[in-house]
Amino acid sequence: MTTVRRTDVLVVGAGPAGLAAAARLAAAGAGRVEVLERETQPGGVPRHCAHGGFGTWTRPLTGPGYAALLTDAAERAGATLRTGTTALDWGTGPVLTAVGPGGPETIEARAVVLATGARERPRTARLVPGTRPAGVCTTGELQQAVHLFGQHIGTRVVVAGAEDVSYAAAGTVRAAGAEVVALVTEHPRAQTGRTRAQAARLVHGIPLLTGTTVTELLGRARLSGVRVRHRDGRTAVLSCDTVVFTGDFVPDHELARRGGLTLDPGTRGPAVAGSLHTSRPGVFAAGNLLHAVEPAGTAAHEGARAARAVLDFLAGAPWPGPGVPVTVEAPLRWIAPNRVTPGARATRHVLRTGTPLTRPVLYVRQDGRLLHRERPRPATVLPNRPLPLSARWHDHVDPEGGEIRVSTT
Amino acid sequence: MTVTADGPLPEQTYDVAIVGAGVVGCAIARELARHPRLSVALVEAQDDVGQGTSKANTAILHTGFDATPGTQEARLVREGYRLLGAYAAETGIPVERVGALLVAWDEEQLAALPGLAAKAGHNGYTETRLLGTAELYAREPHLGAGARGALHIPGESIICPWTTTLAYATQAVRAGADLHLNTAVRHVARADGHRLSTSRGTLHARRLVNAAGLHADTLDRVLGHRDFTVTPRRGQLLVHDKLARPLVRHILLPVPTALGKGVLVAPTVYGNVLLGPTAEDLHDKRATGSTAEGLAALREQGRRILPALLDEDVTAVYAGLRAATEHEDYRIAAHPGQAYVTVGGIRSTGLTASLAIAAHVTRLLAGTGLDLGPAADLDPLTMPNLGEAFPRPYQRPDLIAADPAYGTLVCHCERVSRGEIRDALRSTVPPRTLDGLRRRTRARAGRCQGFYCGAAVRELFERGQTGGDTP
Numbered sequence: 001m002t003t004v005r006r007t008d009v010l011v012v013g014a015g016p017a018g019l020a021a022a023a024r025l026a027a028a029g030a031g032r033v034e035v036l037e038r039e040t041q042p043g044g045v046p047r048h049c050a051h052g053g054f055g056t057w058t059r060p061l062t063g064p065g066y067a068a069l070l071t072d073a074a075e076r077a078g079a080t081l082r083t084g085t086t087a088l089d090w091g092t093g094p095v096l097t098a099v100g101p102g103g104p105e106t107i108e109a110r111a112v113v114l115a116t117g118a119r120e121r122p123r124t125a126r127l128v129p130g131t132r133p134a135g136v137c138t139t140g141e142l143q144q145a146v147h148l149f150g151q152h153i154g155t156r157v158v159v160a161g162a163e164d165v166s167y168a169a170a171g172t173v174r175a176a177g178a179e180v181v182a183l184v185t186e187h188p189r190a191q192t193g194r195t196r197a198q199a200a201r202l203v204h205g206i207p208l209l210t211g212t213t214v215t216e217l218l219g220r221a222r223l224s225g226v227r228v229r230h231r232d233g234r235t236a237v238l239s240c241d242t243v244v245f246t247g248d249f250v251p252d253h254e255l256a257r258r259g260g261l262t263l264d265p266g267t268r269g270p271a272v273a274g275s276l277h278t279s280r281p282g283v284f285a286a287g288n289l290l291h292a293v294e295p296a297g298t299a300a301h302e303g304a305r306a307a308r309a310v311l312d313f314l315a316g317a318p319w320p321g322p323g324v325p326v327t328v329e330a331p332l333r334w335i336a337p338n339r340v341t342p343g344a345r346a347t348r349h350v351l352r353t354g355t356p357l358t359r360p361v362l363y364v365r366q367d368g369r370l371l372h373r374e375r376p377r378p379a380t381v382l383p384n385r386p387l388p389l390s391a392r393w394h395d396h397v398d399p400e401g402g403e404i405r406v407s408t409t
Numbered sequence: 410m411t412v413t414a415d416g417p418l419p420e421q422t423y424d425v426a427i428v429g430a431g432v433v434g435c436a437i438a439r440e441l442a443r444h445p446r447l448s449v450a451l452v453e454a455q456d457d458v459g460q461g462t463s464k465a466n467t468a469i470l471h472t473g474f475d476a477t478p479g480t481q482e483a484r485l486v487r488e489g490y491r492l493l494g495a496y497a498a499e500t501g502i503p504v505e506r507v508g509a510l511l512v513a514w515d516e517e518q519l520a521a522l523p524g525l526a527a528k529a530g531h532n533g534y535t536e537t538r539l540l541g542t543a544e545l546y547a548r549e550p551h552l553g554a555g556a557r558g559a560l561h562i563p564g565e566s567i568i569c570p571w572t573t574t575l576a577y578a579t580q581a582v583r584a585g586a587d588l589h590l591n592t593a594v595r596h597v598a599r600a601d602g603h604r605l606s607t608s609r610g611t612l613h614a615r616r617l618v619n620a621a622g623l624h625a626d627t628l629d630r631v632l633g634h635r636d637f638t639v640t641p642r643r644g645q646l647l648v649h650d651k652l653a654r655p656l657v658r659h660i661l662l663p664v665p666t667a668l669g670k671g672v673l674v675a676p677t678v679y680g681n682v683l684l685g686p687t688a689e690d691l692h693d694k695r696a697t698g699s700t701a702e703g704l705a706a707l708r709e710q711g712r713r714i715l716p717a718l719l720d721e722d723v724t725a726v727y728a729g730l731r732a733a734t735e736h737e738d739y740r741i742a743a744h745p746g747q748a749y750v751t752v753g754g755i756r757s758t759g760l761t762a763s764l765a766i767a768a769h770v771t772r773l774l775a776g777t778g779l780d781l782g783p784a785a786d787l788d789p790l791t792m793p794n795l796g797e798a799f800p801r802p803y804q805r806p807d808l809i810a811a812d813p814a815y816g817t818l819v820c821h822c823e824r825v826s827r828g829e830i831r832d833a834l835r836s837t838v839p840p841r842t843l844d845g846l847r848r849r850t851r852a853r854a855g856r857c858q859g860f861y862c863g864a865a866v867r868e869l870f871e872r873g874q875t876g877g878d879t880p
Contacts (some may be wrong), residue, residue, distance in 0.1 A: 038821050088824075099804075099818070100816050102819050103810055103813075119861065120860055124722075124725050132727065138863075144863070144865070145867065149865075149867070215697075216698070216701075253855075254822075384690060
């Protein structure tokens with residue numbers, strides 16, 4: 001028997017975005033607010049980020065501390081957290097089917113907030129050739145193995161990537177008592193703060209191999225090494241028993257796709273304007289499902305912003321039109337939000353570049369007409385690091401015009 | 410029920426020892442296990458059944474429409490197709506009768522289709538039909554531009570190769586056969602029957618069946634025969650995200666030409682889409698790695714066949730070695746004087762033909778003087794369902810009501826429940842590695858490859874391994 005239940009707002013995903021949305025909604029009297037979480041514990045990715053860097057300047061926290069804070073806030077506001085329950089598919093309208101230990105259920109809501117987050121692309125999606133040995137993982141698996149389960153992860157570890165998450169992975173490897181053989185990145189330099197990169201190299205003695213890619217995995221039952229190739233053609237084998245593929249985040253968008261939501265080709269998450277309405281009436285989206293990935297605090301702020309839009313909608317505000325699409329030109333990779341609804345409350349955008357940019361200028365054009373020119377700070381923008389763009393130009397957008405293009409030339 | 414993976418081998422003399430627990434060896438063990446009086450040993454070098462060619466193929470249940478008429482392969486595939494179809498329905502092995510389309514991309518290929526239809530007829534398969542472009546694109550709207558027509562073979566089906574091999578092994582072991590894993594046969598001497606020197610000591614058997622797949626020629630030479638040489642032919646395959654499944658409805662086969670066999674695009678019973686295989690003749694029987702060139706070539710071909718497939722993520726890359734020989738047919742032969750049967754040259758059709766091969770080999774063994782004794786029915790078996798066309802445990806309210814562990818999902822991408830993982834760890838032929846658990850349950854086989862669930866699955870596996878509580 002499938003149980004049918006009704007709720008006012010259904011949030012899918014109890015990570016920072018989902019928990020913040022639920023806390024704000026419950027506190028604002030949105031009625032019954034329910035959060036579905038397929039894991040056994042709420043908190044999302046911060047649950048297994050044992051390092052610091054979460055919370056605020058005045059109240060710095062570790063990942064698990066931050067997860068606990070958000071969970072507590074949502075529960076105290078009166079939201080219902082239902083862990084171990086997986087949202088499976090859609091009914092008609094803002095209706096979801098789910099399953100948990102209590103069996104299948106259909107949950108009818110007045111509004112749904114999708115906050116299903118993002119994940120790292122694993123070795124298979126990156127098409128790294130070679131054998132299929134044990135000892136190949138992503139940061140997500142590594143951190144859970146070490147921090148949640150205390151599992152042995154190997155002794156010599158190569159970290160593929162040199163962005164913030166890669167350095168976090170290296171920290172986890174060291175915390176587990178294993179050796180980081182090297183960080184390997186195809187880019188010409190690390191994509192993290194200078195202090196962090198220098199500390200890893202000089203204090204902990206972790207080599208950084210730039211301009212280098214992992215081209216083959218070696219070994220039978222267990223990984224025995226990775227073959228790497230430098231841009232200049234030289235190759236070498238790094239002997240190791242574990243390789244961690246870090247970064248290269250993508251939205252976990254299965255539910256969004258199953259629901260027929262319009263996706264943005266750049267982010268691969270639902271296409272949204274700053275108000276976070278998706279193309280499916282009654283369904284909102286927030287967090288790293290929209291932009292893989294921004295820091296947890298950004299996701300939480302966005303969850304709170306989605307809550308405001310949900311409250312307006314519950315109070316009778318009409319569902320907005322699709323808005324004008326915003327696209328980027330190479331080397332820019334994506335922009336979020338990627339729709340503009342003229343007249344709506346404007347929120348700034350965030351972009352990513354595929355190659356390092358020095359003193360870039362961002363140009364915003366619609367149908368060949370220059371709407372805006374902006375020199376972002378900082379002066380050097382690296383791949384996998386946020387590149388902000390203000391929303392000052394939204395008033396100049398022609399709502400009947402063609403797509404808006406953002407470029408560096 | 411005996412499955413061993415370490416320690417010394419039993420001292421008894423078995424009536425029959427089968428070397429190789431691939432799909433063929435397991436099928437033979439199951440067939441022999443129907444005779445309660447026989448003692449049967451199934452000897453496998455690896456740590457699980459189906460670890461060679463059987464686990465890395467295109468997972469198709471063939472009608473045999475394109476076999477060379479009159480060959481042993483043509484006959485056994487035709488028979489095996491019928492037998493395995495019925496067996497799958499009985500045991501719950503997922504099979505989907507999606508049908509195949511042999512797609513012609515140029516004039517030469519189009520001209521070859523009537524001949525292939527006629528060949529199918531010679532093989533006793535008469536349901537083929539030529540399709541024009543309109544009907545072809547109506548059936549496959551996402552097919553790349555430029556197809557000229559197709560031959561429809563409605564009987565071609567997709568099947569789960571792991572569940573098939575495991576079902577055979579499970580029934581064989583439950584009926585009394587001994588499965589000895591991690592047992593590599595190094596030498597065979599004749600001394601009052603066969604004396605097999607293995608990595609785990611000596612094993613005695615009155616009769617020997619060589620189902621060693623890629624290594625069948627090596628074992629055959631040990632017994633003094635030079636009938637064939639196995640040249641491993643590597644096939645690399647790409648498995649795409651389940652979100653790609655709506656892109657394709659049939660198995661899309663290439664038209665074989667003088668230039669080679671080309672690659673296919675096929676759905677899998679798990680709801681993925683396969684692209685492959687390459688065909689590379691090698692000498693190294695352990696070269697199961699993928700290569701950058703191979704994967705690039707496959708994607709190039711895939712771009713033409715099903716362009717939208719390239720936008721979906723790849724969730725697995727694997728490479729299998731087919732046991733190709735210099736002969737156009739299987740090499741199945743009895744050597745009565747040696748109390749020995751060779752089952753060699755079983756190519757990619759071996760999965761389909763497995764039950765027919767097993768029946769044939771059993772007759773050959775009887776011909777060598779083996780007294781099979783009376784036959785009994787095997788206990789019925791229901792395998793856990795990994796197929797998306799049939800209800801999975803998380804979709805069954807009855808099952809969850811009886812045991813909430815089936816409603817607790819651990820692997821989210823593949824929707825594998827805690828209950829299924831527990832069942833696999835307690836099964837007759839349990840997994841010995843996380844990969845073995847993946848083949849039995851699909852845990853960690855999805856798009857995240859363990860980002861979300863890897864550590865949790867490992868925890869359940871290791872607790873089950875140490876005999877601890879599997880909640």
